[in-house]
Amino acid sequence: MSMIRDLRAAVRPSLRKSSTAYTYDSTRDPSASSAVVDCAVYRGGRRMKDEPCLTPHEAMLEVRKGGGFAWIGLHEPTEAEFAGIAEEFGLHPLAVEDAVHAHQRPKLERYDDTLFAVFKTIHYIEHAELTATSEVVETGEVMCFTGRDFVITVRHGGKGSLRALRHRLEDDTELLAKGPSSVLHAIADHVVDGYIAVAAAVQDDIDEVEIAVFSAPAKGSPPGSDAGRIYQLKREVLEFKRAVAPLLRPMQLLSERPMRLVEPDVQKYFRDVADHLARVHEEVIGFDELLNSILQANLAQATVAQNEDMRKITSWAAIIAVPTAVCGVYGMNFDHMPELGWKYGYPMVLCGIAVACLSIHRTLKRNGWL
Numbered sequence: 001m002s003m004i005r006d007l008r009a010a011v012r013p014s015l016r017k018s019s020t021a022y023t024y025d026s027t028r029d030p031s032a033s034s035a036v037v038d039c040a041v042y043r044g045g046r047r048m049k050d051e052p053c054l055t056p057h058e059a060m061l062e063v064r065k066g067g068g069f070a071w072i073g074l075h076e077p078t079e080a081e082f083a084g085i086a087e088e089f090g091l092h093p094l095a096v097e098d099a100v101h102a103h104q105r106p107k108l109e110r111y112d113d114t115l116f117a118v119f120k121t122i123h124y125i126e127h128a129e130l131t132a133t134s135e136v137v138e139t140g141e142v143m144c145f146t147g148r149d150f151v152i153t154v155r156h157g158g159k160g161s162l163r164a165l166r167h168r169l170e171d172d173t174e175l176l177a178k179g180p181s182s183v184l185h186a187i188a189d190h191v192v193d194g195y196i197a198v199a200a201a202v203q204d205d206i207d208e209v210e211i212a213v214f215s216a217p218a219k220g221s222p223p224g225s226d227a228g229r230i231y232q233l234k235r236e237v238l239e240f241k242r243a244v245a246p247l248l249r250p251m252q253l254l255s256e257r258p259m260r261l262v263e264p265d266v267q268k269y270f271r272d273v274a275d276h277l278a279r280v281h282e283e284v285i286g287f288d289e290l291l292n293s294i295l296q297a298n299l300a301q302a303t304v305a306q307n308e309d310m311r312k313i314t315s316w317a318a319i320i321a322v323p324t325a326v327c328g329v330y331g332m333n334f335d336h337m338p339e340l341g342w343k344y345g346y347p348m349v350l351c352g353i354a355v356a357c358l359s360i361h362r363t364l365k366r367n368g369w370l
Helices: 001-017 056-066 079-087 093-101 161-169 180-214 227-256 264-329 343-365
Strands: 036-043 046-048 069-075 106-109 114-124 137-146 148-156
Touching: 036 056, 036 161, 046 137, 046 343, 056 069, 056 079, 069 079, 069 137, 069 180, 079 137, 079 148, 093 137, 106 227, 114 180, 114 227, 137 180, 137 227, 148 264, 161 180, 180 227, 227 264, 264 343
Parallel strands: 069 148
Antiparallel strands: 036 046, 036 069, 106 114, 114 137, 137 148
C-alpha cells in the first residue's frame, strides 16, 4: 500500500504541469529524452490533426470535443514522463508501475474501464554460424492500455517498433473505425506474426544442429562437441517459450469472452490470432522436445566413442600383457629355468611371443575390438 501511495503522490503534482511537458517526435531515436513517439486522434478510421505539436492532453481534449479515440505511443518512459499521462487518462497505479519498469509476464488485466495487456516481442538475431555463445532471439515488451476512447502503447526494447503497424492500420480505415479494440487486435496480431517468423528461423537452426550431430564428425572434432551449441539453442527456445505460453490464456479470453471494451466484430479477429498463437506454441514445445532428443543422441555418441576408445586400449593392453608376462618370468634370477642353456631358446621365446600376440590381435580384430 505504501508503494501505491508513493506512486499516487508522484502522479498528482504532474497534473499541474503545462501540457508542453509532452512532446511529439515521429522520428524519435530511442536515446532521445522524450518518451512520446507518436500521438494522434482518429475518427471514423481516419487520423485527425497530424501536427507535431499535438500532445496527449490536447489529444484527449480533441476526443472529448469531437469524439473518436486517441492513440499515444511511448518508448521506455520514466516514471516522471508517464506520471502526467497516467493522471490524464486515469490509469491504475499498479498497471502504471508494470508499464514503467517492464520485465513483465504476458498477461491481460482489467482495471475499471481499462484493459491492460502485456506482450513479449521476439526478434531473431541473424548469425553466420551457430556457436555455443550465439544469441538467437532477443526479447522486448509492448504494453497496451485500452479504454473507451484511448489507446496507450508502451514499448520496451530496441526492436519491435510499432510505426509501420500504425501506418498499415491507418490505411485500413474500416478496421480502425471499430475503435481502440482494433488497435489492441492489430498489436496482438503483429506480435504473433513475429513469433511465426522467428519459429521458422529457429527451425532452420535446429535442422542445422541435427544434421551436424548425425553426420560424420569433422576432422579434429571429437564426438559430442556439439553439446554446447545444442544447450545454447535450448536456452533460447526456453526464452521463446516464456513469451508464447503465458499469452495463450489472454488470447483465449479476448477471442471467447464478451468484453465491454472489445467490439464484437473485432473479437472475431482475435480468434484468428489465438489460432496462430496456438500453432506457434505447439511448434515451440516441439522444438524443446526435439532438442532434448538431439542432446541425448549427442551425449550417447560421445559415450559410444569413449567406449570404443576403452575397447581399443583394453585390446592393446591384452596384447602387451603376453610379452610382459613371458619376459617377467625369464627375468627372475634362478639358476635352473627351462631352456636357459639351449642355443635356440632365445629365438624360440621371441617367436612364441610374436605368435601369441598375433593370435590375440587377430581374434580381437575379428570381434570388432580393434
